[in-house]
Amino acid sequence: MPKTCALCKKSRAILKRPKTGQQICKECFFYVFETEVHNTITESKLFQPGDRVAIGASGGKDSTVLAYVMKTLNERYNYGLNLFLLSIDEGITGYRDDSLETVKRNQEQYDMPLKILSYDELYGWTMDAIVAEVGRKNNCTFCGVFRRQALDRGAAMLNVDHIVTGHNADDIAETVLMNIMRGDIARLGRCTLICTQGEDTIRRSKPFKYTYEKEIVMYAYFKKLDYFSTECIYSPDAYRGHARTFLKGLEAARPSAIIDIIHSGEAFEVSEEVKATQKLQQTCKRCGYMSSNELCKACTLLEGLERGMASSGITERARKRLEAEGPAPDSLRTIPFFKPPSGNPTVTIEVPS
Amino acid sequence: MSACGNPATETDVLMERRPKFDKSRDCVKCKTNRGNIVIRHAVYCKECFTPLVSFKFRRSLEPFVNELPQGPRRKALKASGDLLLAFSGGLGSTVLLDLAYQAYFANRHEEDRTENQQGGKDHPRNAPIWPKGSICYVEICSAFPGMKDRTEKIRTAIASYGSLDFIPLRLEDAFDNSWWESVGGRPSPSDLEVDLSNEEIFISFFSKETIVDPVTSLRTFLSNLPTHTAISRAVPTLVRILLLYTARSTGSSHLLLGTSLTSLSVSLISAISQGAGFTVREEAQEEWASLDVPSPTRKSVRVIRPLRDIGMKECAILCWWRNLNVIGKEKIPGGKEDIANLTKDFIVGLEKDYPSTVSTIARTCGKLIPKAGSARKCILCEQPVQQGIQDWKSRTSIRTLDAAETTSDVIEHSRFISPYLCYACHTTFTSRSSRGSMQSGTTSVRLPVWTGQHLMDAQWEGTNGDGGHEQKNEVWEKRRAKEEDMKNIIGDFLLGDTST
Ligand code: SF4
Ligand SMILES: [Zn+2]
Ligand SMILES: [Zn+2]
Numbered sequence: 009m010p011k012t013c014a015l016c017k018k019s020r021a022i023l024k025r026p027k028t029g030q031q032i033c034k035e036c037f038f039y040v041f042e043t044e045v046h047n048t049i050t051e052s053k054l055f056q057p058g059d060r061v062a063i064g065a066s067g068g069k070d071s072t073v074l075a076y077v078m079k080t081l082n083e084r085y086n087y088g089l090n091l092f093l094l095s096i097d098e099g100i101t102g103y104r105d106d107s108l109e110t111v112k113r114n115q116e117q118y119d120m121p122l123k124i125l126s127y128d129e130l131y132g133w134t135m136d137a138i139v140a141e142v143g144r145k146n147n148c149t150f151c152g153v154f155r156r157q158a159l160d161r162g163a164a165m166l167n168v169d170h171i172v173t174g175h176n177a178d179d180i181a182e183t184v185l186m187n188i189m190r191g192d193i194a195r196l197g198r199c200t201l202i203c204t205q206g207e208d209t210i211r212r213s214k215p216f217k218y219t220y221e222k223e224i225v226m227y228a229y230f231k232k233l234d235y236f237s238t239e240c241i242y243s244p245d246a247y248r249g250h251a252r253t254f255l256k257g258l259e260a261a262r263p264s265a266i267i268d269i270i271h272s273g274e275a276f277e278v279s280e281e282v283k284a285t286q287k288l289q290q291t292c293k294r295c296g297y298m299s300s301n302e303l304c305k306a307c308t309l310l311e312g313l314e315r316g317m318a319s320s321g322i323t324e325r326a327r328k329r330l331e332a333e334g335p336a337p338d339s340l341r342t343i344p345f346f347k348p349p350s351g352n353p354t355v356t357i358e359v360p361s
Numbered sequence: 362m363s364a365c366g367n368p369a370t371e372t373d374v375l376m377e378r379r380p381k382f383d384k385s386r387d388c389v390k391c392k393t394n395r396g397n398i399v400i401r402h403a404v405y406c407k408e409c410f411t412p413l414v415s416f417k418f419r420r421s422l423e424p425f426v427n428e429l430p431q432g433p434r435r436k437a438l439k440a441s442g443d444l445l446l447a448f449s450g451g452l453g454s455t456v457l458l459d460l461a462y463q464a465y466f467a468n469r470h471e472e473d474r475t476e477n478q479q480g481g482k483d484h485p486r487n488a489p490i491w492p493k494g495s496i497c498y499v500e501i502c503s504a505f506p507g508m509k510d511r512t513e514k515i516r517t518a519i520a521s522y523g524s525l526d527f528i529p530l531r532l533e534d535a536f537d538n539s540w541w542e543s544v545g546g547r548p549s550p551s552d553l554e555v556d557l558s559n560e561e562i563f564i565s566f567f568s569k570e571t572i573v574d575p576v577t578s579l580r581t582f583l584s585n586l587p588t589h590t591a592i593s594r595a596v597p598t599l600v601r602i603l604l605l606y607t608a609r610s611t612g613s614s615h616l617l618l619g620t621s622l623t624s625l626s627v628s629l630i631s632a633i634s635q636g637a638g639f640t641v642r643e644e645a646q647e648e649w650a651s652l653d654v655p656s657p658t659r660k661s662v663r664v665i666r667p668l669r670d671i672g673m674k675e676c677a678i679l680c681w682w683r684n685l686n687v688i689g690k691e692k693i694p695g696g697k698e699d700i701a702n703l704t705k706d707f708i709v710g711l712e713k714d715y716p717s718t719v720s721t722i723a724r725t726c727g728k729l730i731p732k733a734g735s736a737r738k739c740i741l742c743e744q745p746v747q748q749g750i751q752d753w754k755s756r757t758s759i760r761t762l763d764a765a766e767t768t769s770d771v772i773e774h775s776r777f778i779s780p781y782l783c784y785a786c787h788t789t790f791t792s793r794s795s796r797g798s799m800q801s802g803t804t805s806v807r808l809p810v811w812t813g814q815h816l817m818d819a820q821w822e823g824t825n826g827d828g829g830h831e832q833k834n835e836v837w838e839k840r841r842a843k844e845e846d847m848k849n850i851i852g853d854f855l856l857g858d859t860s861t
Contacts, residue, residue, distance in 0.1 A: 021856060043759060044758070047757070271784060277730060279729065279730045
């Protein structure tokens with residue numbers, strides 16, 4: 009006998025909800041999926057009417073579904089947001105090219121302006137060129153640091169107040185565990201925040217904070233959203249860390265584990281004595297981006313690349329060697345000075361026709 | 362995770378391996394002997410190792426012996442009551458018993474005491490820190506078929522610690538009114554029973570017939586829990602309360618547990634994974650005061666884990682060198698479907714490759730404090746309950762469309778016990794496994810003896826919850842998708858025909 013939906017008690021159940029184990033119908037799945045994101049947004053008062061919000065779009069499942077849900081909720085609940093797609097082109101031949109196609113399709117489908125910012129135009133280096141220089145060992149360190157700053161800079165160009173990213177519940181639970189195991193108390197305090205904001209940077213939030221990765225895939229499947237799922241050709245072999253495998257085991261044992269870990273992470277905070285000893289944020293003296301040292305991480309890495317000593321941003325020893333060669337030459341190529349959002353977009357954006 | 366989905370982009374997410382030991386093979390302490398053991402990258406010789414372990418043991422215990430914390434001037438150690446040692450037969454409690462006995466109870470004879478009293482009984486050195494010590498063992502075999510009763514084996518094993526009393530308990534005592542009264546608990550007029558078959562809410566009611574035998578109640582209780590994880594949390598929860606009330610009724614000011622650094626890390630991560638982040642502090646140390654009327658002799662019991670700086674490996678070596686016989690602990694069945702088990706395997710494995718991880722975990726958690734205030738104490742585990750958890754749960758995991766059905770912290774009548782449970786206990790009762798229910802189908806389940814009175818005593822304050830969700834229609838275009846890929850990920854969760 010077919011089961012009836014545990015929620016509406018009318019339609020036939022066609023799926024077992026990964027988060028709760030309830031057997032429900034498709035319409036109810038859409039409803040709970042979207043409403044939980046809506047609850048997350050309203051509970052933490054993420055947006056004000058009229059906000060300009062950029063969706064960090066990679067073409068992958070999380071950001072593709074996020075763009076769709078943001079658009080849906082914005083219309084359904086009259087958030088009054090101006091939504092943009094912001095994509096970073098790392099310059100990886102054959103990988104980013106294809107995923108950017110997905111983003112461009114989203115631009116048309118969702119009728120949202122898209123800005124693509126490339127590593128090449130911002131740093132003068134593509135990932136292809138960086139890999140050619142540093143090899144396949146620390147490439148992701150460069151890529152991660154460059155991406156973070158590129159998103160903020162892209163957002164400043166679009167003059168948005170806010171970037172939303174597709175980080176999901178699995179990512180956050182993993183980060184909680186990882187930060188505890190690594191003793192990174194500063195990040196542990198931050199990682200369950202739905203919204204973070206640096207001194208002069210754009211707000212960043214995670215509307216999918218409580219959304220299970222499996223449900224994002226399920227939502228894309230039933231809504232027939234297409235996304236790009238190929239791995240980067242420069243992705244290291246040891247792709248998933250210990251914590252991810254462990255988390256998947258916990259989820260299999262009891263599905264609520266992911267949200268339970270997030271609940272734990274939200275329930276505690278770093279005690280005041282510990283907070284007092286943490287490092288203060290300043291701005292990078294070369295590019296104006298926020299930094300905990302004189303030079304921000306991206307400028308440090310870039311200087312190493314430009315001076316042919318790429319590892320100086322990675323190890324202490326190489327850093328010393330670089331310093332021994334004297335200060336950076338005036339002719340050094342640097343990142344344009346960072347200007348926080350000023351009121352007017354500084355770039356023309358591609359508006360869908 | 363970055364946009365590309367590669368966790369390695371969070372620059373330093375990967376943990377670095379360090380060399381097995383720093384610098385030389387010689388003992389870091391005496392610097393003369395060749396080392397015999399490596400503890401988290403440091404080398405020690407056999408002669409220096411044992412004093413080191415006793416030092417760590419005392420360092421974790423003695424600052425908490427006196428009722429008030431030590432001031433700048435070191436005062437003599439004097440506890441305000443007796444000592445209760447929890448003993449499971451496992452590695453940690455074997456080491457704990459030995460260390461505690463050698464330090465505080467050995468070489469203490471009746472004659473000595475009288476002689477000392479003549480010589481000057483007020484001299485602090487002559488007064489024992491704890492006048493009396495007892496060992497408490499909780500036998501859990503009735504809970505699981507095929508498990509052997511080891512009470513007599515334990516009794517024999519600890520016989521050499523003659524001056525300590527032995528208090529054997531059984532897990533089913535948690536459902537035994539006569540035990541409850543024997544430890545000074547107020548008998549509640551009726552037992553608390555709940556309906557665990559309900560998805561969202563438990564409806565509690567009081568039954569008048571209390572002639573259910575404790576073993577049957579215990580088994581019904583455990584077999585109605587929805588997951589293996591729930592069972593393996595429930596057992597230590599019951600053991601903990603049995604120990605705490607025993608400590609109180611024996612006039613003990615301190616309850617010592619044999620939790621090693623390794624097992625502390627395991628229980629911290631396991632607790633966090635079960636939603637108990639609010640009480641991470643209590644996981645390491647707590648000052649427990651009963652929810653019940655305070656006993657005339659004792660208000661609170663200090664729970665201390667004196668081995669919390671000593672790893673499992675160090676415990677094993679100490680046992681070996683001191684010739685201690687470890688009986689071993691009974692394992693609760695559950696395997697891969699049990700979060701506590703999974704965590705243990707994970708942490709023990711991690712400790713091999715990254716020996717300092719366990720101390721990092723304990724140190725990190727030691728810096729955390731609960732964020733919000735506590736509304737009340739959980740009637741099951743007697744740990745603080747965070748405010749607003751029912752609202753949080755219904756907001757982040759919608760389980761019902763009917764607003765009226767939504768549980769909330771508001772209680773108009775005592776139909777629900779959810780508001781009186783902590784997050785982790787509530788999750789223990791309600792969170793299901795993805796493999797379907799393993800419940801036995803009994804609808805009414807008796808809860809442990811202390812819960813009835815605790816519930817009646819619990820005070821509540823009201824806040825307004827809401828749950829009105831309006832669903833509007835949405836229109837959206839449909840598109841192609843790579844169904845195969847997606848189905849691989851979510852296939853297990855699709856029921857039969859899913860064509861749209
Ligand atoms: S896997 Fe590829 S896209 Fe991701 S961080 Fe590494 S290089 Fe960049
Ligand atoms: Zn339904
Ligand atoms: Zn509890």
